[in-house]
Amino acid sequence: MSKIIKTLVAGTALTAASATIASAEGVELEVTHWWTSGGEAAAVSKFADAWNATGNTWVDGAIAGSGGTARPIIISRILGGDPMAATQLNHGRQAQELIEAGLLLDLTDVAEAGGWSDIVNPSSLLGACTLDGRIYCVPVNIHSAQWIWLSHDAYKNAGLDVPTNWHEFVASSGDLKAAGTLPLAMGQQGWQQNIAFGAVTLAVAGLDAWTEVNVNKNADVARGPEYTAAFEAVAASRALAAESNVQDWNQATNMVITGKAGAQIMGDWAQGEFAVAKAVEGQDYSCLPGLGLNAVLDTGGDAFYFPVNDDPEITAAQKELAALLISPEVQVSFNLAKGSLPVRGDIDMSAANGCMQKGLGILAEGGVLPSGDISFSQDTTLQIEDLMAQFWSSDMSATDAQAAYAKLIEDAD
Numbered sequence: 001m002s003k004i005i006k007t008l009v010a011g012t013a014l015t016a017a018s019a020t021i022a023s024a025e026g027v028e029l030e031v032t033h034w035w036t037s038g039g040e041a042a043a044v045s046k047f048a049d050a051w052n053a054t055g056n057t058w059v060d061g062a063i064a065g066s067g068g069t070a071r072p073i074i075i076s077r078i079l080g081g082d083p084m085a086a087t088q089l090n091h092g093r094q095a096q097e098l099i100e101a102g103l104l105l106d107l108t109d110v111a112e113a114g115g116w117s118d119i120v121n122p123s124s125l126l127g128a129c130t131l132d133g134r135i136y137c138v139p140v141n142i143h144s145a146q147w148i149w150l151s152h153d154a155y156k157n158a159g160l161d162v163p164t165n166w167h168e169f170v171a172s173s174g175d176l177k178a179a180g181t182l183p184l185a186m187g188q189q190g191w192q193q194n195i196a197f198g199a200v201t202l203a204v205a206g207l208d209a210w211t212e213v214n215v216n217k218n219a220d221v222a223r224g225p226e227y228t229a230a231f232e233a234v235a236a237s238r239a240l241a242a243e244s245n246v247q248d249w250n251q252a253t254n255m256v257i258t259g260k261a262g263a264q265i266m267g268d269w270a271q272g273e274f275a276v277a278k279a280v281e282g283q284d285y286s287c288l289p290g291l292g293l294n295a296v297l298d299t300g301g302d303a304f305y306f307p308v309n310d311d312p313e314i315t316a317a318q319k320e321l322a323a324l325l326i327s328p329e330v331q332v333s334f335n336l337a338k339g340s341l342p343v344r345g346d347i348d349m350s351a352a353n354g355c356m357q358k359g360l361g362i363l364a365e366g367g368v369l370p371s372g373d374i375s376f377s378q379d380t381t382l383q384i385e386d387l388m389a390q391f392w393s394s395d396m397s398a399t400d401a402q403a404a405y406a407k408l409i410e411d412a413d
């Protein structure tokens with residue numbers, strides 16, 4: 001456990017959250033998350049509606065900004081004795097220290113009653129919720145980060161065909177620029193730049209090198225020739241995004257939707273924005289998993305955690321909500337709106353659009369990888385994101401960035 005957490009836990013008396021009220025009419029549960037873009041808000045309302053329909057009340061605790069802003073707020077509320085009833089985090093290691101500190105509700109009985117070990121697909125997602133054989137979260141979706149989203153309007157305006165892979169995209173960028181269009185939209189935040197880095201690396205360095213670095217933490221491969229080629233490709237991408245001055249990821253998606261930019265590399269949650277804008281896949285925009293070169297996707301995404309509460313009625317309601325979030329109908333309605341893949345394979349996703357069908361096909365073929373949140377500790381992830389922020393916003397050379405990155409992989413835990 002980190003020193004800061006130890007100190008805070010020692011001085012913390014856990015009390016029932018003020019926003020969590022039980023009454024004869026049902027239970028109010030405050031649920032925190034960082035789903036504040038148009039598409040994300042549409043998706044989270046599916047959860048809220050389903051919970052409210054049970055006679056209980058969803059008290060929405062949306063936190064504006066990205067996960068990077070929300071996570072420290074969420075964690076400090078739990079540590080500081082002001083816990084919400086439930087919270088989104090990415091499944092993986094973000095909650096590890098909270099679990100070790102005994103601050104999160106053990107959901108093993110709910111998981112056993114719901115047969116989660118038989119339905120959660122891939123099973124690694126349940127593994128990411130498990131510590132010492134006990135289950136502490138309910139995974140609600142699979143989000144992957146290795147996608148490029150292309151604007152048909154931007155290509156039409158430039159008199160170009162829409163690229164079908166990363167190399168064609170790079171080749172088209174000069175003509176796009178000449179037509180007055182920014183080739184690559186990029187929000188100025190380290191986590192977004194790290195997503196682009198990861199996607200380009202997987203496409204350019206290839207699956208074997210990517211796996212050595214991201215799963216086996218092999219610093220020699222991070223220093224090797226495949227990664228040199230990847231860093232050069234990322235430096236070239238930086239030049240294509242040079243005039244992108246938006247901050248938030250959804251502002252960058254909006255540049256693609258409106259044809260101001262040719263493309264964005266972003267996770268499949270971008271689909272929620274296209275859906276809200278009523279943009280049609282294949283007609284208004286295209287999506288290429290694995291940047292059209294390597295049809296593999298990581299299995300990141302979201303899970304809900306439930307801080308320990310001393311009121312048994314609240315605890316019962318928390319468990320009821322956990323079961324609801326993974327129930328078949330809620331999995332379908334939420335994931336269709338979110339653009340993510342469901343965590344259970346036994347439901348009908350035929351209403352999914354072409355991009356989601358591509359993702360479902362890759363999942364069915366087993367072309368899935370662990371996410372950074374699963375492989376790396378939060379400390380390592382934040383250090384890599386800081387390096388990416390520095391690299392994308394300066395003229396740091398590909399060689400220097402590669403050396404700094406390899407060092408982080410060497411020290412990664």
Ligand code: GAL
Nearest residue numbers: 034040067090143269301302
């Ligand atoms: C991710 C999360 C997604 C999406 C994205 C952008 O961490 O898994 O659900 O919300 O952030 O906000």
